[in-house]
Amino acid sequence: MAEIIPIPAFADNYIWLLRIGDVGAIVDPGDAVPVIAFLDRSGISPCAILATHHHGDHVGGIPALLARRQMPVFGPAREKIPGRTQAVSGGDRIVVPGIDATFDVIDVPGHTAGHIAYFGEFGGTPVLFCGDTLFTGGCGRLFEGTPEQMWASLSALGALPPETRVYCGHEYTLANLRFALAVEPASAELGARNRREQAKRDRGEPTVPSTIALERATNPFLRAHVPGVRAAAAAHAGHALADDVASFAALREWKNTF
Numbered sequence: 614m615a616e617i618i619p620i621p622a623f624a625d626n627y628i629w630l631l632r633i634g635d636v637g638a639i640v641d642p643g644d645a646v647p648v649i650a651f652l653d654r655s656g657i658s659p660c661a662i663l664a665t666h667h668h669g670d671h672v673g674g675i676p677a678l679l680a681r682r683q684m685p686v687f688g689p690a691r692e693k694i695p696g697r698t699q700a701v702s703g704g705d706r707i708v709v710p711g712i713d714a715t716f717d718v719i720d721v722p723g724h725t726a727g728h729i730a731y732f733g734e735f736g737g738t739p740v741l742f743c744g745d746t747l748f749t750g751g752c753g754r755l756f757e758g759t760p761e762q763m764w765a766s767l768s769a770l771g772a773l774p775p776e777t778r779v780y781c782g783h784e785y786t787l788a789n790l791r792f793a794l795a796v797e798p799a800s801a802e803l804g805a806r807n808r809r810e811q812a813k814r815d816r817g818e819p820t821v822p823s824t825i826a827l828e829r830a831t832n833p834f835l836r837a838h839v840p841g842v843r844a845a846a847a848a849h850a851g852h853a854l855a856d857d858v859a860s861f862a863a864l865r866e867w868k869n870t871f
């Protein structure tokens with residue numbers, strides 16, 4: 614049976630384990646300690662590592678995992694990834710050994726310059742591992758890229774099949790939705806999502822994954838082109854916004870100080 618398991622790390626990171634039987638691939642292991650503890654407890658053997666970008670809270674655990682067992686490490690060609698054996702970039706298709714899963718690599722610059730995402734089917738469902746680019750209810754900060762790049766990256770992810778499950782790198786949903794509600798206070802869909810996600814957190818459950826359909830309906834950073842969202846961004850910025858990129862940039866600035 615195919616299963617995707619969250620391994621919590623640090624304050625709010627998720628390391629994802631894609632498991633088939635007693636073999637598993639690990640996405641963005643920022644810390645080896647909780648991964649090794651989970652593997653030892655469950656009897657699952659690691660078969661590969663996939664990294665989305667170079668930040669320490671996504672790749673810091675790779676050396677310690679490799680010290681226990683050598684395995685392929687897929688990572689963005691344009692970034693420095695410890696232990697990387699397979700440098701990949703947009704347009705590449707990879708087959709992850711052990712779990713025999715196929716993923717398309719998508720270039721999603723913005724949060725970092727060489728950030729990539731992995732999209733494919735796992736257990737019969739389309740899934741996306743997007744690191745710190747698209748968050749549930751939000752998006753990553755622009756540390757190394759421009760608003761143009763990030764808007765293009767998010768638009769590419771937003772164009773994936775609506776049923777795609779979105780596995781991002783952090784549990785930020787409730788804070789993101791507080792901002793989303795400031796942008797679109799009258800959205801019934803957003804209000805309903807906020808209540809559902811709050812209930813999950815109250816039960817101690819992750820709010821990740823979501824779906825591309827839900828993100829398109831409620832995530833302001835996928836909705837910068839929607840007239841009401843652009844109007845809200847313009848009202849907050851105090852000036853007119855010429856296009857979708859300007860609208861996205863104003864939303865990102867607003868969120869930075871929200």
Ligand SMILES: [Zn+2]
Binds near residue numbers: 666724745
């Ligand atoms: Zn990051």
